[in-house]
Amino acid sequence: MSDASLGQLIVEKTRNGPYLKVTAVHVATGTEATAVGPAMEPKAVERLAVAKLRRILGL
Incomplete structure (x- = not known):
């Protein structure tokens, strides 16, 4: 999976x-x-997991 602001993700x-x-x-x-x-x-x-990851990374 790829997210524009995060780069590559594994889900x-x-x-x-x-x-x-x-x-x-x-x-x-x-x-x-x-x-x-x-x-x-x-x-x-x-979506919740990705949002939590985004918060942890400070994005």
């Missing part, structure tokens, strides 16, 4: 019953952020 999704865990990793720095939410809303959980 991993793991489902555990009704929950989905999404981990977003910034390739250039190895920094990661994780979000957990309902499995029925995978795009929302992914």
Whole structure:
């Protein structure tokens, strides 16, 4: 996955019953952020993980 302001990202999704865990990793720095939410809303959980990563990186 690529984001204009972040560069390359690796996004991993793991489902555990009704929950989905999404981990977003910034390739250039190895920094990661994780979000957990309902499995029925995978795009929302992914957006949350990327937003958390953006906040951690200060972008």
